[in-house]
Amino acid sequence: MTKQDWQRWQFHWNNALAACKSHGGSAEPLATGPPATSKEIEAIEKEVGSKLPKSLRLIITSYSGEVQVSWQLPDEAQRPETFREIFSGGISWSLKRIKEAENERRGWQKNVFADPKDEYDAVWHNKLGFMQVPNGDVIAFDLKGGDDPPVVYLSHEDGECHGYRLGDNFIDFVDRWTRIGCPGPEDWQMSPFLASPQSGFGTDSTNASEWRKWFGMDAQQD
Numbered sequence: 001m002t003k004q005d006w007q008r009w010q011f012h013w014n015n016a017l018a019a020c021k022s023h024g025g026s027a028e029p030l031a032t033g034p035p036a037t038s039k040e041i042e043a044i045e046k047e048v049g050s051k052l053p054k055s056l057r058l059i060i061t062s063y064s065g066e067v068q069v070s071w072q073l074p075d076e077a078q079r080p081e082t083f084r085e086i087f088s089g090g091i092s093w094s095l096k097r098i099k100e101a102e103n104e105r106r107g108w109q110k111n112v113f114a115d116p117k118d119e120y121d122a123v124w125h126n127k128l129g130f131m132q133v134p135n136g137d138v139i140a141f142d143l144k145g146g147d148d149p150p151v152v153y154l155s156h157e158d159g160e161c162h163g164y165r166l167g168d169n170f171i172d173f174v175d176r177w178t179r180i181g182c183p184g185p186e187d188w189q190m191s192p193f194l195a196s197p198q199s200g201f202g203t204d205s206t207n208a209s210e211w212r213k214w215f216g217m218d219a220q221q222d
Contacts, residue, residue, distance in 0.1 A: 001055070001171055006063045009178050012217070013069045016089060016181035019216040020071035033066030036095055040065070044095045048102045050128050053141050054148040055170040056093075066094035069182060080214055082192055082207060089183040091131075091174065098130045105129035105138045108156050123163040124154055133185045139166065153187050161187035164197050176201035180208050181217050 010030065017027035041061070045051055052060075070090035073079075079086060105127060113121035131139035138154045142165075151173040155162035164187070167173025177184075180203060184190045192207045194200070202208055 001058055001062070005175070009174065012178045012181070013091075015217050016215070017069070017071050019181065020073060020089070022216050023073055023077050025071060025073040025077065027071040028068065031066075031068040032064040033094070034064070035062060036060045036065030040095055044099060047099055048128065050143065051147070052098075053128075053170055055172075056130070056141075059170065059174070060093070060095070068092045071181075080210065083183075083211055083214065086183045086189045086192075086211075088189070089181055090185070091177060091182045093130065097132065098128075101129035101132045101138055101140070103129075104132055104136075105140055105154065108136075108138070108154070112156065120158075120162070123152075127152070127154065129154070131185065133187075135186050137185075137187065139185060141170075153190070155187060159187045161191055161194060164194055165200055166190070166194075167200050172200065176203050179203040180211060181215055183211070 010032075013030050017030065020027045038061070041052060041057065068090070069092065070088075072088040073086070075087075105124065106129075109121075109124045113124040115121045116125050126143045127140040128143055129138040129140040133139065136156050137159060140152055140154055141149045142152050143149055148169045150165050150169060151167045153159070153161045153164045153166055167176055180193055180201060183193075190201070192211070193202055193205065195202050195205065
């Protein structure tokens with residue numbers, strides 16, 4: 001991850017916000033905060049009982065400890081059939097939201113998905129939530145993946161992308177999602193770009209190309 005990569009992310013985020021507005025949608029200005037301190041990271045690690053993944057630590061200590069990107073298309077937007085379920089997008093992270101997302105994940109695991117021997121329940125175990133989804137789902141790190149684990153989707157209601165890998169690590173996840181404007185974060189909005197449970201976002205796929213063309217995202221700076 002370089003300074004140029006960080007600038008490219010911001011370019012694509014702003015591009016997505018502008019693209020949404022070109023369709024008559026609404027978008028909040030890109031918001032970024034200062035890098036997190038070691039003391040702040042140690043405090044959140046103590047609260048969640050887990051070390052933060054290596055690539056997440058790199059981003060929040062070197063570039064920004066908090067990011068907020070949010071856009072929403074109008075109901076009347078005439079989307080291609082493949083993308084008819086996509087109505088919003090955005091990405092957000094902060095130390096505070098990591099704690100909130102992990103608490104939500106733990107609540108689902110304890111109260112609903114408690115059986116590690118059950119195939120569906122087991123997906124909720126050994127994870128670290130870091131992003132809440134408005135419908136109650138959680139985007140999390142799979143802690144079985146070492147010190148820089150993959151990012152996965154956790155659905156609480158039999159979502160089609162339950163357990164799907166969204167990126168090989170935090171940087172890969174953000175990079176892939178950013179290249180297509182961060183549609184989501186509900187799994188049904190992401191699914192056109194997820195070819196298989198292990199593929200991650202297919203940024204060079206036909207769907208990704210057609211989406212960027214329709215949405216109006218400039219593909220430069222890739």
